[in-house]
Amino acid sequence: TLKSGPIDERILKGIRKGIVTGIVVGLIEEIFFRGILTRILSRLGTLFMAIFISSTIYAAVHFIKGDSSTNYDIIHWHSGFTYLKSAFGLYGDPRFIGSFLTLLTVGIFLAALTLKRGNIALAAGIHAGWVCIIKGNSNVTRTDENSPYFWLVGNYDKFTGYAAFLWL
Numbered sequence: 001t002l003k004s005g006p007i008d009e010r011i012l013k014g015i016r017k018g019i020v021t022g023i024v025v026g027l028i029e030e031i032f033f034r035g036i037l038t039r040i041l042s043r044l045g046t047l048f049m050a051i052f053i054s055s056t057i058y059a060a061v062h063f064i065k066g067d068s069s070t071n072y073d074i075i076h077w078h079s080g081f082t083y084l085k086s087a088f089g090l091y092g093d094p095r096f097i098g099s100f101l102t103l104l105t106v107g108i109f110l111a112a113l114t115l116k117r118g119n120i121a122l123a124a125g126i127h128a129g130w131v132c133i134i135k136g137n138s139n140v141t142r143t144d145e146n147s148p149y150f151w152l153v154g155n156y157d158k159f160t161g162y163a164a165f166l167w168l
Contacts, residue, residue, distance in 0.1 A: 010140045018136030026128030033058045033107065034114040034123055047115060055107030059100050062156060063091055098162035099154025105168045106130065134159045 033054055041050035110123040117123075134157055143158045144150065154161030 007140065014136040014138065014140055018132035018134075021135045022128040022130070022132030025131045026124045026126075029058070030110065030114070030120040030124040030127055034111050035120045038111045038114060042115065051108055051111040051115070055104050055111055058107040059103035062103055063096060063100070093155040095151060095153070095155040095161060098152070098165055099156035099160040101162075102154065102160035102165040102168060103156075105165060109168075 037057065038050050038054040041053055044050075106127075110127060113126070114120050114123045138158065141158075143153055149163075152161055152163040153159070154164070
C-alpha cells in the first residue's frame with residue numbers, strides 16, 4: 001500500500017519516528033543483549049559461543065509478535081494457545097530466514113564490537129542509527145508485493161531480508 005500525505009510531511013514524520021525509536025530501541029537492546037547477555041555468556045564459555053548465542057537470541061526474539069486484537073469477551077481455555085500461534089506466525093513465512101540471517105549478522109557484529117571496545121556505546125549508536133534509517137524509510141517507501149524481487153525483502157520490517165543479508 002502506498003503511504004498517504006504530502007512527501008515532506010511523511011519525511012519529517014519518518015525522521016521524528018526514526019530518531020525516537022532508534023535511540024530507545026538501540027539503548028534498550030544493547031544494554032540487554034550486549035551489555036548483559038553477551039558479557040554473562042562470555043564468562044561462561046568462549047567468546048565465539050557468547051557472541052553466537054546472544055546474537056541468535058537477539059535475532060529470534062524479533063519475530064515474536066502476538067495478535068493484540070484479542071476480544072476479551074470471548075476467551076476460552078485454549079485462548080493462550082491461539083495467541084502463541086499468532087506470536088510465532090512470522091516463523092511460518094520463508095522470508096523469515098532472510099530477516100533472521102540479517103539480524104543474526106547484525107547481532108554478531110554488534111556483540112563483537114562491544115567485546116572489542118569494552119562497552120556498548122558505539123554498538124548502541126550504530127544500532128540506533130540502523131533503527132532510525134529503517135523506521136524513517138518506512139514512512140516514505142512502499143513494498144510492491146507483486147514484484148518478482150519481493151522475496152528479497154523480509155517479513156519482519158520490510159527492510160531486513162535476503163538482500164540486506166547479502167549486502168552485510
